[in-house]
Amino acid sequence: METMEYNIQSNDAGQRIDKVLASFDDDWSRSQIQSWIKDGSVKVNGETVKTNYKVSEGDEVVITVPEPExxxxxxxxxxxxxxxxxxxxxxxxxxxxxxxxxxxxxxxxxxxxxxxxxxxxxxxxxxxxxxxxxxxxxxxxxxxxxxxxxxxxxxxxxxxxxxKTVTRKYVAIVHGVIPHDVGTIDAPLGRDPKDRQRMTVVDNGRHAVTHFKVLERFTDYTFVECILETGRTHQIRVHMKYIGYPLAGDPKYGPRKTLDIDGQALHAQVLGFIHPRTEEYLEFKAPMPEELTRLLEFLRKSN
Structure with a gap:
Protein backbone atom coordinates (compact mmCIF):
# COMPACT_ATOMS: atom_id res chain seq x y z
CA MET A 1 0.00 0.00 0.00
CA GLU A 2 1.04 3.60 -0.64
CA THR A 3 0.39 6.40 1.84
CA MET A 4 0.13 10.01 0.73
CA GLU A 5 -0.28 13.16 2.81
CA TYR A 6 -1.81 16.47 1.74
CA ASN A 7 -2.34 19.80 3.46
CA ILE A 8 -5.47 21.60 2.29
CA GLN A 9 -4.77 25.04 0.84
CA SER A 10 -7.03 28.09 1.06
CA ASN A 11 -8.25 27.80 -2.53
CA ASP A 12 -9.75 24.35 -1.78
CA ALA A 13 -11.36 25.27 1.53
CA GLY A 14 -15.12 24.74 1.70
CA GLN A 15 -15.20 22.09 -1.03
CA ARG A 16 -16.21 18.44 -0.61
CA ILE A 17 -13.27 16.22 0.18
CA ASP A 18 -14.03 13.76 -2.63
CA LYS A 19 -13.94 16.56 -5.19
CA VAL A 20 -10.70 18.02 -3.85
CA LEU A 21 -8.86 14.69 -3.69
CA ALA A 22 -10.03 13.63 -7.16
CA SER A 23 -8.28 16.75 -8.51
CA PHE A 24 -4.91 15.74 -7.03
CA ASP A 25 -4.29 12.88 -9.46
CA ASP A 26 -5.59 12.45 -13.03
CA ASP A 27 -5.91 8.69 -12.44
CA TRP A 28 -8.26 9.01 -9.46
CA SER A 29 -11.96 9.17 -10.21
CA ARG A 30 -14.37 10.74 -7.77
CA SER A 31 -16.15 7.40 -7.30
CA GLN A 32 -12.81 5.75 -6.46
CA ILE A 33 -12.10 8.43 -3.86
CA GLN A 34 -15.57 7.97 -2.38
CA SER A 35 -15.00 4.23 -1.96
CA TRP A 36 -11.69 4.90 -0.19
CA ILE A 37 -13.41 7.35 2.16
CA LYS A 38 -16.15 4.84 2.95
CA ASP A 39 -13.73 2.03 3.78
CA GLY A 40 -11.63 4.26 6.04
CA SER A 41 -8.62 4.66 3.74
CA VAL A 42 -8.90 8.46 3.97
CA LYS A 43 -8.39 10.31 7.25
CA VAL A 44 -8.59 14.01 8.00
CA ASN A 45 -6.63 15.19 11.03
CA GLY A 46 -6.41 11.55 12.11
CA GLU A 47 -10.16 10.89 11.88
CA THR A 48 -12.35 9.19 9.31
CA VAL A 49 -14.90 11.42 7.56
CA LYS A 50 -17.93 11.13 5.29
CA THR A 51 -17.79 11.73 1.54
CA ASN A 52 -19.63 15.05 1.91
CA TYR A 53 -17.11 16.42 4.43
CA LYS A 54 -16.07 19.95 3.48
CA VAL A 55 -12.39 20.59 3.95
CA SER A 56 -10.87 23.52 5.80
CA GLU A 57 -7.58 25.30 5.18
CA GLY A 58 -4.83 23.47 7.06
CA ASP A 59 -6.61 20.11 7.20
CA GLU A 60 -4.10 17.24 7.11
CA VAL A 61 -5.37 14.52 4.81
CA VAL A 62 -3.77 11.07 4.74
CA ILE A 63 -4.75 8.62 2.00
CA THR A 64 -3.76 4.96 2.20
CA VAL A 65 -4.11 3.84 -1.40
CA PRO A 66 -4.73 0.10 -1.81
CA GLU A 67 -2.34 -1.76 -4.07
CA PRO A 68 -3.69 -1.78 -7.64
CA GLU A 69 -4.81 -5.17 -8.85
CA LYS A 164 14.61 18.03 -23.70
CA THR A 165 16.38 16.13 -26.47
CA VAL A 166 13.32 14.21 -27.69
CA THR A 167 11.69 15.57 -30.87
CA ARG A 168 7.92 15.91 -30.40
CA LYS A 169 6.03 17.74 -33.15
CA TYR A 170 2.23 18.00 -33.14
CA VAL A 171 -0.22 19.41 -35.66
CA ALA A 172 -3.41 21.12 -34.52
CA ILE A 173 -6.34 23.19 -35.74
CA VAL A 174 -7.01 26.21 -33.54
CA HIS A 175 -9.72 28.84 -33.35
CA GLY A 176 -8.82 32.26 -34.73
CA VAL A 177 -6.32 33.47 -37.31
CA ILE A 178 -2.80 33.72 -35.91
CA PRO A 179 -1.16 36.77 -37.56
CA HIS A 180 2.50 35.86 -36.97
CA ASP A 181 4.17 32.88 -38.65
CA VAL A 182 6.10 31.55 -35.64
CA GLY A 183 6.05 32.01 -31.90
CA THR A 184 7.10 30.63 -28.52
CA ILE A 185 4.88 30.31 -25.45
CA ASP A 186 6.90 30.26 -22.23
CA ALA A 187 4.38 30.11 -19.40
CA PRO A 188 4.38 27.89 -16.25
CA LEU A 189 1.51 25.42 -15.86
CA GLY A 190 -0.27 24.11 -12.78
CA ARG A 191 -3.69 23.10 -11.48
CA ASP A 192 -6.43 25.67 -11.93
CA PRO A 193 -7.25 26.80 -8.36
CA LYS A 194 -10.90 27.27 -9.38
CA ASP A 195 -11.20 23.85 -11.04
CA ARG A 196 -8.63 21.22 -10.10
CA GLN A 197 -9.60 19.05 -13.09
CA ARG A 198 -8.08 21.67 -15.39
CA MET A 199 -4.59 23.01 -15.93
CA THR A 200 -3.84 26.70 -16.34
CA VAL A 201 -0.99 29.21 -16.41
CA VAL A 202 0.03 30.00 -12.81
CA ASP A 203 2.98 31.91 -11.40
CA ASN A 204 4.20 29.01 -9.27
CA GLY A 205 3.55 26.34 -11.92
CA ARG A 206 6.00 23.99 -13.61
CA HIS A 207 8.21 25.35 -16.39
CA ALA A 208 6.53 24.83 -19.77
CA VAL A 209 7.59 25.91 -23.27
CA THR A 210 5.77 25.37 -26.57
CA HIS A 211 7.02 26.56 -29.96
CA PHE A 212 4.53 26.94 -32.81
CA LYS A 213 4.57 27.56 -36.55
CA VAL A 214 1.62 28.49 -38.77
CA LEU A 215 1.11 25.96 -41.56
CA GLU A 216 -2.11 27.30 -43.08
CA ARG A 217 -4.67 30.04 -42.38
CA PHE A 218 -8.42 29.92 -42.92
CA THR A 219 -11.28 32.36 -42.36
CA ASP A 220 -11.76 31.60 -38.66
CA TYR A 221 -9.14 28.93 -37.94
CA THR A 222 -5.40 28.27 -38.22
CA PHE A 223 -3.55 25.01 -38.88
CA VAL A 224 -0.38 24.96 -36.80
CA GLU A 225 2.60 22.83 -35.91
CA CYS A 226 3.48 22.78 -32.19
CA ILE A 227 6.86 21.62 -30.94
CA LEU A 228 7.14 20.61 -27.29
CA GLU A 229 10.22 21.68 -25.38
CA THR A 230 8.64 20.39 -22.16
CA GLY A 231 5.81 17.88 -21.75
CA ARG A 232 3.34 19.03 -19.11
CA THR A 233 -0.23 17.77 -18.77
CA HIS A 234 -2.45 19.35 -21.46
CA GLN A 235 0.45 21.67 -22.37
CA ILE A 236 -0.43 22.49 -25.99
CA ARG A 237 -4.14 22.76 -25.20
CA VAL A 238 -3.57 25.19 -22.32
CA HIS A 239 -0.82 27.22 -23.99
CA MET A 240 -2.80 27.81 -27.18
CA LYS A 241 -5.83 28.89 -25.15
CA TYR A 242 -3.58 31.18 -23.10
CA ILE A 243 -2.55 33.16 -26.18
CA GLY A 244 -6.14 33.32 -27.43
CA TYR A 245 -6.21 30.46 -29.96
CA PRO A 246 -7.81 27.40 -28.28
CA LEU A 247 -7.84 24.06 -30.05
CA ALA A 248 -10.86 23.22 -32.18
CA GLY A 249 -13.07 20.57 -30.59
CA ASP A 250 -11.42 20.84 -27.17
CA PRO A 251 -14.18 20.07 -24.62
CA LYS A 252 -12.14 21.30 -21.65
CA TYR A 253 -10.37 24.42 -22.92
CA GLY A 254 -12.14 25.42 -26.12
CA PRO A 255 -15.40 27.22 -26.96
CA ARG A 256 -18.65 25.31 -27.27
CA LYS A 257 -19.21 26.40 -30.86
CA THR A 258 -16.49 24.65 -32.80
CA LEU A 259 -15.72 22.27 -35.67
CA ASP A 260 -17.40 18.88 -36.02
CA ILE A 261 -14.87 16.72 -34.21
CA ASP A 262 -15.18 14.65 -31.06
CA GLY A 263 -12.33 15.94 -28.90
CA GLN A 264 -9.43 18.29 -29.58
CA ALA A 265 -8.00 18.52 -33.10
CA LEU A 266 -4.48 17.48 -32.10
CA HIS A 267 -2.12 14.85 -33.52
CA ALA A 268 1.37 13.83 -32.35
CA GLN A 269 2.85 13.61 -35.83
CA VAL A 270 6.65 13.40 -35.39
CA LEU A 271 8.64 11.58 -32.70
CA GLY A 272 12.41 11.40 -32.61
CA PHE A 273 14.83 10.08 -29.99
CA ILE A 274 18.27 8.51 -29.50
CA HIS A 275 18.00 4.73 -29.29
CA PRO A 276 18.87 3.69 -25.71
CA ARG A 277 21.16 0.83 -26.84
CA THR A 278 22.58 1.74 -30.26
CA GLU A 279 22.65 5.53 -29.60
CA GLU A 280 21.36 6.05 -33.15
CA TYR A 281 18.88 8.89 -33.69
CA LEU A 282 15.52 7.55 -34.85
CA GLU A 283 12.64 9.68 -36.13
CA PHE A 284 9.12 8.67 -37.15
CA LYS A 285 6.20 10.49 -38.74
CA ALA A 286 2.56 9.39 -38.59
CA PRO A 287 0.03 10.75 -41.10
CA MET A 288 -2.90 12.68 -39.74
CA PRO A 289 -6.01 10.67 -38.88
CA GLU A 290 -8.96 10.82 -41.25
CA GLU A 291 -10.93 13.18 -38.97
CA LEU A 292 -8.26 15.89 -39.10
CA THR A 293 -7.75 15.47 -42.85
CA ARG A 294 -11.51 15.82 -43.37
CA LEU A 295 -11.63 18.99 -41.29
CA LEU A 296 -8.77 20.57 -43.25
CA GLU A 297 -10.51 19.79 -46.53
CA PHE A 298 -13.70 21.35 -45.18
CA LEU A 299 -11.86 24.49 -44.10
CA ARG A 300 -10.10 24.83 -47.47
CA LYS A 301 -13.39 24.58 -49.33
CA SER A 302 -15.02 27.08 -46.97
CA ASN A 303 -12.19 29.59 -47.19
Whole structure:
Protein backbone atom coordinates (compact mmCIF):
# COMPACT_ATOMS: atom_id res chain seq x y z
CA MET A 1 0.00 0.00 0.00
CA GLU A 2 1.04 3.60 -0.64
CA THR A 3 0.39 6.40 1.84
CA MET A 4 0.13 10.01 0.73
CA GLU A 5 -0.28 13.16 2.81
CA TYR A 6 -1.81 16.47 1.74
CA ASN A 7 -2.34 19.80 3.46
CA ILE A 8 -5.47 21.60 2.29
CA GLN A 9 -4.77 25.04 0.84
CA SER A 10 -7.03 28.09 1.06
CA ASN A 11 -8.25 27.80 -2.53
CA ASP A 12 -9.75 24.35 -1.78
CA ALA A 13 -11.36 25.27 1.53
CA GLY A 14 -15.12 24.74 1.70
CA GLN A 15 -15.20 22.09 -1.03
CA ARG A 16 -16.21 18.44 -0.61
CA ILE A 17 -13.27 16.22 0.18
CA ASP A 18 -14.03 13.76 -2.63
CA LYS A 19 -13.94 16.56 -5.19
CA VAL A 20 -10.70 18.02 -3.85
CA LEU A 21 -8.86 14.69 -3.69
CA ALA A 22 -10.03 13.63 -7.16
CA SER A 23 -8.28 16.75 -8.51
CA PHE A 24 -4.91 15.74 -7.03
CA ASP A 25 -4.29 12.88 -9.46
CA ASP A 26 -5.59 12.45 -13.03
CA ASP A 27 -5.91 8.69 -12.44
CA TRP A 28 -8.26 9.01 -9.46
CA SER A 29 -11.96 9.17 -10.21
CA ARG A 30 -14.37 10.74 -7.77
CA SER A 31 -16.15 7.40 -7.30
CA GLN A 32 -12.81 5.75 -6.46
CA ILE A 33 -12.10 8.43 -3.86
CA GLN A 34 -15.57 7.97 -2.38
CA SER A 35 -15.00 4.23 -1.96
CA TRP A 36 -11.69 4.90 -0.19
CA ILE A 37 -13.41 7.35 2.16
CA LYS A 38 -16.15 4.84 2.95
CA ASP A 39 -13.73 2.03 3.78
CA GLY A 40 -11.63 4.26 6.04
CA SER A 41 -8.62 4.66 3.74
CA VAL A 42 -8.90 8.46 3.97
CA LYS A 43 -8.39 10.31 7.25
CA VAL A 44 -8.59 14.01 8.00
CA ASN A 45 -6.63 15.19 11.03
CA GLY A 46 -6.41 11.55 12.11
CA GLU A 47 -10.16 10.89 11.88
CA THR A 48 -12.35 9.19 9.31
CA VAL A 49 -14.90 11.42 7.56
CA LYS A 50 -17.93 11.13 5.29
CA THR A 51 -17.79 11.73 1.54
CA ASN A 52 -19.63 15.05 1.91
CA TYR A 53 -17.11 16.42 4.43
CA LYS A 54 -16.07 19.95 3.48
CA VAL A 55 -12.39 20.59 3.95
CA SER A 56 -10.87 23.52 5.80
CA GLU A 57 -7.58 25.30 5.18
CA GLY A 58 -4.83 23.47 7.06
CA ASP A 59 -6.61 20.11 7.20
CA GLU A 60 -4.10 17.24 7.11
CA VAL A 61 -5.37 14.52 4.81
CA VAL A 62 -3.77 11.07 4.74
CA ILE A 63 -4.75 8.62 2.00
CA THR A 64 -3.76 4.96 2.20
CA VAL A 65 -4.11 3.84 -1.40
CA PRO A 66 -4.73 0.10 -1.81
CA GLU A 67 -2.34 -1.76 -4.07
CA PRO A 68 -3.69 -1.78 -7.64
CA GLU A 69 -4.81 -5.17 -8.85
CA UNK A 70 -2.86 -6.65 -11.72
CA UNK A 71 -6.19 -7.50 -13.30
CA UNK A 72 -6.46 -3.80 -14.10
CA UNK A 73 -3.85 -4.33 -16.81
CA UNK A 74 -4.60 -7.65 -18.46
CA UNK A 75 -3.40 -8.49 -21.98
CA UNK A 76 -6.02 -7.84 -24.65
CA UNK A 77 -5.68 -8.64 -28.36
CA UNK A 78 -6.01 -5.52 -30.49
CA UNK A 79 -4.80 -4.22 -33.81
CA UNK A 80 -1.94 -1.91 -32.84
CA UNK A 81 -0.37 0.45 -35.39
CA UNK A 82 3.29 -0.26 -34.64
CA UNK A 83 5.89 1.88 -36.43
CA UNK A 84 9.02 0.36 -34.93
CA UNK A 85 9.96 -2.43 -32.55
CA UNK A 86 13.13 -4.12 -31.30
CA UNK A 87 14.30 -5.67 -28.04
CA UNK A 88 14.26 -2.32 -26.23
CA UNK A 89 11.66 0.02 -27.71
CA UNK A 90 8.25 0.08 -29.37
CA UNK A 91 6.94 3.12 -31.26
CA UNK A 92 3.18 2.97 -31.69
CA UNK A 93 0.65 5.28 -33.34
CA UNK A 94 -2.21 5.66 -30.83
CA UNK A 95 -5.66 6.26 -32.31
CA UNK A 96 -7.99 9.00 -31.11
CA UNK A 97 -10.27 7.86 -28.31
CA UNK A 98 -7.86 5.34 -26.80
CA UNK A 99 -6.63 5.76 -23.22
CA UNK A 100 -2.91 5.08 -22.73
CA UNK A 101 -3.09 3.04 -19.51
CA UNK A 102 -5.76 1.57 -17.20
CA UNK A 103 -7.29 3.87 -14.60
CA UNK A 104 -10.56 4.04 -12.70
CA UNK A 105 -13.25 4.41 -15.34
CA UNK A 106 -11.00 2.89 -18.01
CA UNK A 107 -10.02 -0.59 -16.73
CA UNK A 108 -9.58 -2.11 -20.18
CA UNK A 109 -9.25 -1.34 -23.87
CA UNK A 110 -6.20 0.80 -23.25
CA UNK A 111 -2.92 0.93 -25.15
CA UNK A 112 -1.20 -0.87 -22.27
CA UNK A 113 -3.68 -3.77 -22.49
CA UNK A 114 -2.86 -4.15 -26.18
CA UNK A 115 0.90 -3.86 -25.64
CA UNK A 116 0.87 -6.52 -22.92
CA UNK A 117 -0.81 -8.95 -25.32
CA UNK A 118 1.52 -8.00 -28.17
CA UNK A 119 4.93 -8.32 -26.53
CA UNK A 120 4.56 -9.48 -22.89
CA UNK A 121 7.84 -7.76 -21.91
CA UNK A 122 7.58 -4.13 -20.86
CA UNK A 123 9.63 -2.17 -18.33
CA UNK A 124 8.39 -2.41 -14.75
CA UNK A 125 9.47 1.03 -13.53
CA UNK A 126 5.97 2.52 -13.61
CA UNK A 127 4.28 -0.50 -12.01
CA UNK A 128 1.62 -2.92 -13.18
CA UNK A 129 -0.79 -0.27 -14.42
CA UNK A 130 1.69 1.67 -16.58
CA UNK A 131 4.27 -0.87 -17.74
CA UNK A 132 6.64 0.58 -20.32
CA UNK A 133 4.93 3.96 -20.39
CA UNK A 134 7.56 6.70 -20.70
CA UNK A 135 5.25 9.56 -21.72
CA UNK A 136 1.55 9.95 -22.43
CA UNK A 137 -0.82 11.71 -24.78
CA UNK A 138 -4.45 12.51 -24.02
CA UNK A 139 -7.23 10.08 -24.88
CA UNK A 140 -8.58 12.20 -27.76
CA UNK A 141 -5.13 13.08 -29.09
CA UNK A 142 -3.80 10.70 -31.72
CA UNK A 143 -0.21 10.01 -32.61
CA UNK A 144 3.17 8.56 -31.79
CA UNK A 145 4.36 7.25 -28.44
CA UNK A 146 7.62 5.53 -27.47
CA UNK A 147 7.31 2.60 -25.04
CA UNK A 148 10.16 0.95 -23.13
CA UNK A 149 10.47 -2.84 -23.13
CA UNK A 150 13.01 -2.97 -20.28
CA UNK A 151 14.19 -0.80 -17.40
CA UNK A 152 17.44 0.21 -19.13
CA UNK A 153 15.52 1.64 -22.08
CA UNK A 154 12.98 3.27 -19.79
CA UNK A 155 15.59 5.12 -17.75
CA UNK A 156 17.47 6.38 -20.82
CA UNK A 157 14.30 7.54 -22.60
CA UNK A 158 13.07 9.36 -19.50
CA UNK A 159 16.47 11.06 -19.20
CA UNK A 160 16.15 12.29 -22.79
CA UNK A 161 12.73 13.73 -21.99
CA UNK A 162 14.16 15.47 -18.93
CA UNK A 163 17.06 16.85 -20.97
CA LYS A 164 14.61 18.03 -23.70
CA THR A 165 16.38 16.13 -26.47
CA VAL A 166 13.32 14.21 -27.69
CA THR A 167 11.69 15.57 -30.87
CA ARG A 168 7.92 15.91 -30.40
CA LYS A 169 6.03 17.74 -33.15
CA TYR A 170 2.23 18.00 -33.14
CA VAL A 171 -0.22 19.41 -35.66
CA ALA A 172 -3.41 21.12 -34.52
CA ILE A 173 -6.34 23.19 -35.74
CA VAL A 174 -7.01 26.21 -33.54
CA HIS A 175 -9.72 28.84 -33.35
CA GLY A 176 -8.82 32.26 -34.73
CA VAL A 177 -6.32 33.47 -37.31
CA ILE A 178 -2.80 33.72 -35.91
CA PRO A 179 -1.16 36.77 -37.56
CA HIS A 180 2.50 35.86 -36.97
CA ASP A 181 4.17 32.88 -38.65
CA VAL A 182 6.10 31.55 -35.64
CA GLY A 183 6.05 32.01 -31.90
CA THR A 184 7.10 30.63 -28.52
CA ILE A 185 4.88 30.31 -25.45
CA ASP A 186 6.90 30.26 -22.23
CA ALA A 187 4.38 30.11 -19.40
CA PRO A 188 4.38 27.89 -16.25
CA LEU A 189 1.51 25.42 -15.86
CA GLY A 190 -0.27 24.11 -12.78
CA ARG A 191 -3.69 23.10 -11.48
CA ASP A 192 -6.43 25.67 -11.93
CA PRO A 193 -7.25 26.80 -8.36
CA LYS A 194 -10.90 27.27 -9.38
CA ASP A 195 -11.20 23.85 -11.04
CA ARG A 196 -8.63 21.22 -10.10
CA GLN A 197 -9.60 19.05 -13.09
CA ARG A 198 -8.08 21.67 -15.39
CA MET A 199 -4.59 23.01 -15.93
CA THR A 200 -3.84 26.70 -16.34
CA VAL A 201 -0.99 29.21 -16.41
CA VAL A 202 0.03 30.00 -12.81
CA ASP A 203 2.98 31.91 -11.40
CA ASN A 204 4.20 29.01 -9.27
CA GLY A 205 3.55 26.34 -11.92
CA ARG A 206 6.00 23.99 -13.61
CA HIS A 207 8.21 25.35 -16.39
CA ALA A 208 6.53 24.83 -19.77
CA VAL A 209 7.59 25.91 -23.27
CA THR A 210 5.77 25.37 -26.57
CA HIS A 211 7.02 26.56 -29.96
CA PHE A 212 4.53 26.94 -32.81
CA LYS A 213 4.57 27.56 -36.55
CA VAL A 214 1.62 28.49 -38.77
CA LEU A 215 1.11 25.96 -41.56
CA GLU A 216 -2.11 27.30 -43.08
CA ARG A 217 -4.67 30.04 -42.38
CA PHE A 218 -8.42 29.92 -42.92
CA THR A 219 -11.28 32.36 -42.36
CA ASP A 220 -11.76 31.60 -38.66
CA TYR A 221 -9.14 28.93 -37.94
CA THR A 222 -5.40 28.27 -38.22
CA PHE A 223 -3.55 25.01 -38.88
CA VAL A 224 -0.38 24.96 -36.80
CA GLU A 225 2.60 22.83 -35.91
CA CYS A 226 3.48 22.78 -32.19
CA ILE A 227 6.86 21.62 -30.94
CA LEU A 228 7.14 20.61 -27.29
CA GLU A 229 10.22 21.68 -25.38
CA THR A 230 8.64 20.39 -22.16
CA GLY A 231 5.81 17.88 -21.75
CA ARG A 232 3.34 19.03 -19.11
CA THR A 233 -0.23 17.77 -18.77
CA HIS A 234 -2.45 19.35 -21.46
CA GLN A 235 0.45 21.67 -22.37
CA ILE A 236 -0.43 22.49 -25.99
CA ARG A 237 -4.14 22.76 -25.20
CA VAL A 238 -3.57 25.19 -22.32
CA HIS A 239 -0.82 27.22 -23.99
CA MET A 240 -2.80 27.81 -27.18
CA LYS A 241 -5.83 28.89 -25.15
CA TYR A 242 -3.58 31.18 -23.10
CA ILE A 243 -2.55 33.16 -26.18
CA GLY A 244 -6.14 33.32 -27.43
CA TYR A 245 -6.21 30.46 -29.96
CA PRO A 246 -7.81 27.40 -28.28
CA LEU A 247 -7.84 24.06 -30.05
CA ALA A 248 -10.86 23.22 -32.18
CA GLY A 249 -13.07 20.57 -30.59
CA ASP A 250 -11.42 20.84 -27.17
CA PRO A 251 -14.18 20.07 -24.62
CA LYS A 252 -12.14 21.30 -21.65
CA TYR A 253 -10.37 24.42 -22.92
CA GLY A 254 -12.14 25.42 -26.12
CA PRO A 255 -15.40 27.22 -26.96
CA ARG A 256 -18.65 25.31 -27.27
CA LYS A 257 -19.21 26.40 -30.86
CA THR A 258 -16.49 24.65 -32.80
CA LEU A 259 -15.72 22.27 -35.67
CA ASP A 260 -17.40 18.88 -36.02
CA ILE A 261 -14.87 16.72 -34.21
CA ASP A 262 -15.18 14.65 -31.06
CA GLY A 263 -12.33 15.94 -28.90
CA GLN A 264 -9.43 18.29 -29.58
CA ALA A 265 -8.00 18.52 -33.10
CA LEU A 266 -4.48 17.48 -32.10
CA HIS A 267 -2.12 14.85 -33.52
CA ALA A 268 1.37 13.83 -32.35
CA GLN A 269 2.85 13.61 -35.83
CA VAL A 270 6.65 13.40 -35.39
CA LEU A 271 8.64 11.58 -32.70
CA GLY A 272 12.41 11.40 -32.61
CA PHE A 273 14.83 10.08 -29.99
CA ILE A 274 18.27 8.51 -29.50
CA HIS A 275 18.00 4.73 -29.29
CA PRO A 276 18.87 3.69 -25.71
CA ARG A 277 21.16 0.83 -26.84
CA THR A 278 22.58 1.74 -30.26
CA GLU A 279 22.65 5.53 -29.60
CA GLU A 280 21.36 6.05 -33.15
CA TYR A 281 18.88 8.89 -33.69
CA LEU A 282 15.52 7.55 -34.85
CA GLU A 283 12.64 9.68 -36.13
CA PHE A 284 9.12 8.67 -37.15
CA LYS A 285 6.20 10.49 -38.74
CA ALA A 286 2.56 9.39 -38.59
CA PRO A 287 0.03 10.75 -41.10
CA MET A 288 -2.90 12.68 -39.74
CA PRO A 289 -6.01 10.67 -38.88
CA GLU A 290 -8.96 10.82 -41.25
CA GLU A 291 -10.93 13.18 -38.97
CA LEU A 292 -8.26 15.89 -39.10
CA THR A 293 -7.75 15.47 -42.85
CA ARG A 294 -11.51 15.82 -43.37
CA LEU A 295 -11.63 18.99 -41.29
CA LEU A 296 -8.77 20.57 -43.25
CA GLU A 297 -10.51 19.79 -46.53
CA PHE A 298 -13.70 21.35 -45.18
CA LEU A 299 -11.86 24.49 -44.10
CA ARG A 300 -10.10 24.83 -47.47
CA LYS A 301 -13.39 24.58 -49.33
CA SER A 302 -15.02 27.08 -46.97
CA ASN A 303 -12.19 29.59 -47.19
Missing amino acids: ELDAVPEPMDLDIYYEDQDVIVVNKPRGMVVHPAPGHPGGTLVNGLLYHCKDLSGINGVLRPGIVHRIDMDTSGLLMVAKNDMAHEKLVKQLQE
